[in-house]
Amino acid sequence: MTTAEIGRARLRKEDAHLITGRSRYTDNITLPGMLHLAMVRSPFAHAKITAVDVSAAKASPGVVAVLTGADVADEQGNVPNVWPVTADQKAPAFPSIAVDEVAFAGEVVACIVARSAAAARDAVELVDVSYDELPVVMDLEEAFTDTVLAHSSLDSNLSATWVFDSGEAGTGKPIREALDNAEVLIERTFYQQRLIPAFMEPRSIVVDPTSEQITMWTSTQVPHIVRLMLALTLGIPESKVRVIAPDVGGGFGGKLTVTPEEFITLMAARRVGKPCKYTETRSESLQAGHHGRAQVQRLKLSATKEGIVTGLDVNLLADMGAYLGLIGSGIPILGAFMYNAIYKFPAYRLECNNIFTNKAWTGAYRGAGRPEATFAIERMMDELAVELGMDPLELREKNWIKHDEFPFTTVAGLEYDSGNYEAATAKALELFDYDALRAEQARRRETNDTVQLGIGISTFTEMCGLAPSRVLGALSYGAGGWEHAQVRVLPSGNVEVVTGVSPHGQGHETAWSQLVADKLGVPFENVEVLHGDTQVSQRGMDTYGSRSLVVGGMAVLAAADKVIEKAKVVAAHLMEASEEDLEFTDGKFSVKGTDQSTSLGEIALATFAAHNLPDGFEPNLDSDATFDPQNFSYPHGTHLAAIEVDTETGRVSIRKYVCVDDVGVVVNPLIVEGQVHGGLAQGIAQALYEEAVYDEAGTLVTGSFVDYLVPSAPDLPHYTTGRTQTPSTTNQLGVKGVGEAGTIASTPAIVNGVLDAVRHLGVKDIKMPCSPSRVWAALEEAKTTGGVQ
Amino acid sequence: MASSTTITVEVDDVSYTDDVEPRLLLVQYLRERLGKTGTLIGCDTTNCGACTVHLDGVSVKSCTMFAVQADGHRVTTIEGLAEDGKLAPLQQAFHECHALQCGYCTPGMIMQSASLLAENPHPSEQEIRDGLEGNLCRCTGYQNIVAAVRSVADGTVSSNAGEAETAGVA
Numbered sequence: 001m002t003t004a005e006i007g008r009a010r011l012r013k014e015d016a017h018l019i020t021g022r023s024r025y026t027d028n029i030t031l032p033g034m035l036h037l038a039m040v041r042s043p044f045a046h047a048k049i050t051a052v053d054v055s056a057a058k059a060s061p062g063v064v065a066v067l068t069g070a071d072v073a074d075e076q077g078n079v080p081n082v083w084p085v086t087a088d089q090k091a092p093a094f095p096s097i098a099v100d101e102v103a104f105a106g107e108v109v110a111c112i113v114a115r116s117a118a119a120a121r122d123a124v125e126l127v128d129v130s131y132d133e134l135p136v137v138m139d140l141e142e143a144f145t146d147t148v149l150a151h152s153s154l155d156s157n158l159s160a161t162w163v164f165d166s167g168e169a170g171t172g173k174p175i176r177e178a179l180d181n182a183e184v185l186i187e188r189t190f191y192q193q194r195l196i197p198a199f200m201e202p203r204s205i206v207v208d209p210t211s212e213q214i215t216m217w218t219s220t221q222v223p224h225i226v227r228l229m230l231a232l233t234l235g236i237p238e239s240k241v242r243v244i245a246p247d248v249g250g251g252f253g254g255k256l257t258v259t260p261e262e263f264i265t266l267m268a269a270r271r272v273g274k275p276c277k278y279t280e281t282r283s284e285s286l287q288a289g290h291h292g293r294a295q296v297q298r299l300k301l302s303a304t305k306e307g308i309v310t311g312l313d314v315n316l317l318a319d320m321g322a323y324l325g326l327i328g329s330g331i332p333i334l335g336a337f338m339y340n341a342i343y344k345f346p347a348y349r350l351e352c353n354n355i356f357t358n359k360a361w362t363g364a365y366r367g368a369g370r371p372e373a374t375f376a377i378e379r380m381m382d383e384l385a386v387e388l389g390m391d392p393l394e395l396r397e398k399n400w401i402k403h404d405e406f407p408f409t410t411v412a413g414l415e416y417d418s419g420n421y422e423a424a425t426a427k428a429l430e431l432f433d434y435d436a437l438r439a440e441q442a443r444r445r446e447t448n449d450t451v452q453l454g455i456g457i458s459t460f461t462e463m464c465g466l467a468p469s470r471v472l473g474a475l476s477y478g479a480g481g482w483e484h485a486q487v488r489v490l491p492s493g494n495v496e497v498v499t500g501v502s503p504h505g506q507g508h509e510t511a512w513s514q515l516v517a518d519k520l521g522v523p524f525e526n527v528e529v530l531h532g533d534t535q536v537s538q539r540g541m542d543t544y545g546s547r548s549l550v551v552g553g554m555a556v557l558a559a560a561d562k563v564i565e566k567a568k569v570v571a572a573h574l575m576e577a578s579e580e581d582l583e584f585t586d587g588k589f590s591v592k593g594t595d596q597s598t599s600l601g602e603i604a605l606a607t608f609a610a611h612n613l614p615d616g617f618e619p620n621l622d623s624d625a626t627f628d629p630q631n632f633s634y635p636h637g638t639h640l641a642a643i644e645v646d647t648e649t650g651r652v653s654i655r656k657y658v659c660v661d662d663v664g665v666v667v668n669p670l671i672v673e674g675q676v677h678g679g680l681a682q683g684i685a686q687a688l689y690e691e692a693v694y695d696e697a698g699t700l701v702t703g704s705f706v707d708y709l710v711p712s713a714p715d716l717p718h719y720t721t722g723r724t725q726t727p728s729t730t731n732q733l734g735v736k737g738v739g740e741a742g743t744i745a746s747t748p749a750i751v752n753g754v755l756d757a758v759r760h761l762g763v764k765d766i767k768m769p770c771s772p773s774r775v776w777a778a779l780e781e782a783k784t785t786g787g788v789q
Numbered sequence: 790m791a792s793s794t795t796i797t798v799e800v801d802d803v804s805y806t807d808d809v810e811p812r813l814l815l816v817q818y819l820r821e822r823l824g825k826t827g828t829l830i831g832c833d834t835t836n837c838g839a840c841t842v843h844l845d846g847v848s849v850k851s852c853t854m855f856a857v858q859a860d861g862h863r864v865t866t867i868e869g870l871a872e873d874g875k876l877a878p879l880q881q882a883f884h885e886c887h888a889l890q891c892g893y894c895t896p897g898m899i900m901q902s903a904s905l906l907a908e909n910p911h912p913s914e915q916e917i918r919d920g921l922e923g924n925l926c927r928c929t930g931y932q933n934i935v936a937a938v939r940s941v942a943d944g945t946v947s948s949n950a951g952e953a954e955t956a957g958v959a
Binding site for chain 1: 810820824831833887889891892917924926928929
């Protein structure tokens with residue numbers, strides 16, 4: 001394989017239509033006779049529905065139909081959960097349109113179908129729903145006590161308790177021993193605030209029921225999963241449903257789901273026999289799209305006086321919200337294998353309790369379990385360093401896996417194939433100017449500067465490339481983790497690549513073109529990448545978990561390899577040579593030791609004509625491949641943040657942010673860089689800005705972008721980025737994945753930096769987001785009590 | 790249903806006369822009546838800027854104006870920015886600097902950047918960031934957007950379509 005394309009900063013093929021306004025987002029689609037939907041949503045977080053009167057709404061101008069839960073009770077089934085994390089996992093029924101009871105504010109109770117979106121929304125106001133309010137449980141720790149139940153159909157708010165114990169698993173020592181014999185024991189509780197994915201494109205669905213096959217366009221990361229779930233839930237033959245994800249305006253896990261609105265739009269379209277569109281408003285998106293994070297983390301870390309960690313005990317409360325969405329139950333479990341991070345902990349136990357509350361249900365949000373784990377352990381390592389009076393980097397180095405110790409099987413049972421934490425850290429320190437900043441920090445402390453400087457550290461790894469199917473099976477996930485691709489060589493020699501992953505901003509068309517151009521020796525421009533339509537891409541597991549290149553890209557390469565094998569047979573026949581004497585380079589088969597050669601394009605044309613092929617040769621070069629990874633991949637990196645805290649106002653500023661990421665071999669540095677930047681922005685947003693806040697009655701207070709603080713350009717710093725490269729040893733290209741790295745690493749770097757700036761003033765912890773008011777309050781509290789939690 | 794009002798608006802160099810409901814937002818008029826779906830809706834509260842267009846050459850958020858308010862005015866959308874089939878410098882710069890990923894904020898971001906540069910042709914990095922405060926992007930972390938605007942201000946954006954040296958890569 002030549003390497004003309006791998007590592008090249010190709011500009012994106014995807015851009016041309018997006019920068020000129022020729023976009024194909026779902027809400028841009030208009031079909032003949034199309035009707036519009038609007039949802040009637042519960043204003044209450046928990047209530048019995050006693051009556052729904054739709055008569056006035058039905059009489060409203062332009063209204064064609066109104067659907068209530070009772071109308072569709074026999075056909076709607078339940079919004080599926082495919083991840084029973086334990087055999088006894090409990091979940092309430094989750095009808096798309098509530099029938100008897102609502103369990104969060106924003107739940108759909110009726111649907112208007114009208115000739116225009118405006119007419120539909122007008123009629124929403126006319127639906128008269130009678131509710132009997134029930135007590136609500138909004139606080140996660142309170143919910144765990146079962147004092148108030150989130151559902152009257154369940155006798156407990158506990159959905160499942162999942163436990164990993166290294167002593168029992170045989171991957172390490174028992175935790176009890178480590179804690180009992182601890183020379184130093186650190187106990188802390190951290191709060192992972194509830195976040196909202198807040199993709200820029202509100203979700204939109206168009207369903208065309210007018211042909212034999214129902215077609216759905218939907219703003220999703222997972223068209224293949226949506227298709228299967230529509231079929232299974234509504235009892236439609238899978239072959240009668242086609243799902244298309246056209247241009248999709250971001251996802252970040254928020255579109256890794258199957259939504260009530262998708263089921264409702266399909267049911268409505270099927271009933272009225274006309275194409276129907278539903279596009280949510282931003283407020284609906286924030287209120288009723290799934291949320292992320294939302295955990296209480298209680299940790300105990302035992303160590304020797306020299307700073308060698310001997311054990312880690314983690315107790316999680318994970319807020320499921322009101323229902324179990326597609327994979328919400330498994331999100332904390334994805335983090336469970338990452339609390340030991342880059343370190344050689346000998347003993348580890350994690351217990352996770354999945355709890356229901358009367359809030360929007362939770363699911364994947366960029367990193368999905370791993371940011372929570374990384375935050376907790378990187379905060380704990382800083383706490384231990386403070387306790388021991390050690391430099392936090394020195395403490396980390398004492399505990400981390402050395403570069404010559406790979407492959408390394410961790411206490412959580414994962415085999416890390418490769419990494420070099422020393423190299424990434426050394427490079428980050430160089431870019432950061434660590435010693436100079438520490439000296440400035442000391443000066444500011446001595447002079448009692450009103451602006452104090454803190455240095456935040458985060459050395460992280462994550463598991464990417466979801467996922468080996470066997471591992472998913474062992475975790476009781478409802479599907480595999482393979483990916484599919486097809487490579488087709490057209491008679492002209494142009495190449496079509498069909499991929500089962502479904503991009504929504506990542507640049508797969510560009511990167512896959514680079515992969516195939518290199519592999520087949522065809523020009524980058526001659527490769528066309530097709531995706532996101534179940535009629536074109538028949539098989540796929542879609543895009544999430546930094547899996548697209550590591551799993552989907554490897555399927556593309558495997559399919560291309562098969563194309564070469566097929567073409568070789570034809571080449572040998574055409575040149576009257578033995579296959580063993582052929583070599584394939586730069587898109588040509590040559591007979592070794594001669595000047596005889598034939599190009600892939602010539603072979604494609606000869607195969608198309610099929611006039612002169614070997615006996616029994618099937619006349620096409622097209623090849624399919626399905627790749628199932630044998631292991632995850634483990635990108636890592638060192639992130640350093642210089643944080644200024646104005647002690648008079650509580651304002652936090654990021655003065656410098658340096659990150660060195662090792663994502664293995666890089667196909668397109670431009671795209672990798674973009675993924676890192678965007679990831680950093682979301683991780684910083686958790687540390688400083690964002691939180692989904694509910695009031696006591698269960699209303700989402702942060703129900704618009706006025707209150708939910710997605711950071712804008714002046715809220716974020718310039719990022720200094722660098723890379724080290726330790727190739728993954730578990731895939732043919734050595735790639736590791738980059739989609740979530742920035743988000744996972746940056747949150748603890750920022751919060752560690754904030755605390756480092758004010759710890760000497762008596763502040764011990766600040767809950768995220770570290771807003772000016774919270775930082776100021778912590779400083780004030782410290783003045784009077786000598787410290788706050 | 791409210792009565793309609795007749796408006797005449799020039800959009801991307803074409804004059805349109807239509808009867809519209811007074812409550813119809815400018816962005817809905819552009820998208821639903823004129824098919825100008827290049828302009829997108831991202832929020833309901835004037836926060837995200839996805840719907841940014843130019844009204845008589847100055848950026849406005851078209852979700853915060855009624856169509857009737859545009860009567861007699863000239864509107865430019867992302868679809869009218871390229872001239873004679875040639876990308877506007879900002880469009881080219883967003884491409885070259887990898888200043889977009891999912892692309893949803895991009896039309897508004899480009900229109901706002903154009904307005905920013907018209908007001909201040911040589912902004913500092915901070916002035917660029919402040920000038921884009923009303924436009925949210927969830928994908929890029931803004932660094933490459935800032936670089937794109939700067940490359941137009943500095944005149945370093947390529948005048949040719951196609952592959953160019955990439956900015957911001959370590």
